[in-house]
Amino acid sequence: MFLSRIDRHNFLLLLCFSQLLFLLILYRRGAAGVFQGLFGGSDPPWDYSKTQDVYTNLSLFVPDPENVNTQYCPAKSPILVGPLSVSFQTTPSLKKVQQKNRHVKPGGYFSPRHCFGRYRTAIIIPHRNRESHLRTLLYYLHPFLQRQQLHYAVFVVHQAGNSTFNRAKLLNIGVREALKLDDWDCLVLHDVDLVPENDYNMYICDEEYPKHLASAMDKFDYSLPYWKYFGGVSALTPDQYMRINGLPNNYWGWGGEDDDIAMRIRLVGMSITRNPLSLGRYKMISHSRDSGNEENSRRYDQLGNTRRTWREDGMNSLDFKLISRTRAPLYTNITADIGDPPLVTEAPARWKLF
Structure with a gap:
């Protein structure tokens, strides 16, 4: 009996250790990577030491005026190569990006010229004073999307003035303006300083759940x-976006809005689907913290109230002044006055939710 008690004690310790180890693996790798490793999957073992130029093979798409109106593009593009070469040593000029992407129409619109694009994707980029980052992203993003045979457009939402930056509110504005112009299947929320490294990372939505691309x-x-991270680059259908009431409008400065979005997704009964780590790879353009985008000291208080506030703070409360919407050669530029952050009269709490 004494030995059986010892064995039971050891078994419980082993069980607790195993659970802690599994949670640690989930934390570091994400469920997608863990379960794919356990049960297999279609994601190949990518070799990122062997990369291809993002403009490789684009000339193989020969225009076909008949097919473009009668035949859907294949679900899987025939010219995808996998890992891509990404370098930030030099910043391309807008003229160079235009020359490399001659078939992109004003406003950043593109449709395949040899078949009918079966997916319609709007790329929405919040922006202020990041012109060099924007040029670099456009240099890589346009051919990346063309390789995937998407019908797409790029929307850059510029915050006017010098008030504190509000990324989430700018994304709400971009979604509202983009939906006025086309019937999009997918909305990709894209930070300006992140460049994808694998063209099999499809910029299309999961029909059931919001998708985290930059895993x-x-x-x-x-x-x-x-585990709850949903930042960088993510994809939602318009229906999913409206179900969570869009993004919060009251996160001024850096931090918090991504966790608020993840919480909204859970509160409406959805889950987050995520790219495997071997596929959802991105390089970040290094930079210092922007002036006017200081850390949001109220974010933990705000996250603690999300369950109570998400239904009233979002697309249904979006307030801004549209200054201009113009079609630049490589993107649609949306400039908006989003007002100023409210005055904070109380010191923020010190506790942390995550």
Whole structure:
């Protein structure tokens, strides 16, 4: 009996250790990577030491005026190569990006010229004072999307004035304006300083759940920083976006809005689907913290109230003044006055939710 008690004690310790180990693996790798490793999957073992130029083979798409109106593009593009060469040593000029992307129409619109694009994707980029980053992203993003045979457009949402930056509110504005112009299948929310490294990372939505595309950034050693992370680049259908009431409008400065979005997704009964770490790789353009985008000291208080506020703070409360919407050669530029952050009269709490 004494030995059986010892065995039971050891068994419980082993069980607790196993559970802790599994949670640690989930934290570092994400469920997608863990379960794919356990049960297999279609994601091949990518070799990122062997990369291809993002403009490789684009000339193989020969225009076909008949097919473009009668035949859908294949679900899988025939010219995808996998890992791509990404370098930030020099910043391309807009003229160079235009020359490399002659078939992109004003406003950043593109449709395949040899078949009918079966997916319609709007890329929405919040922006202020990041012109060099924007040029670099456009240099890589346009051919990346063309390789995937998407019908797409790029929307850059510029915050006017010098008030504190509000990324989430700018994304709400971009979604509202983009939906006025086309019937999009997918909305990709894209930070201006992140460049994808694999063209099999399809910029299309999961029909059931919001999708986190940037699951493995070099900034985080190509691992997921924490299990609930939903930042960087993500994809939602318009219906999913409206179900969560869009993004919060009251996160001024850096931090918090991504966790608020993840919480909204859970509160409406959805889950987050995520790219495997070997596929969702992105390189971040290094930079210092922007002036006017200081850390949001109220974010933990705000996250603590999300369950109570998400239904009233979002697309249904979006307030801004549209200054201009113009079609630049490589993107649609949306400039908006989003007002100023409210005055904070109380000191923020010190506790942390995540």
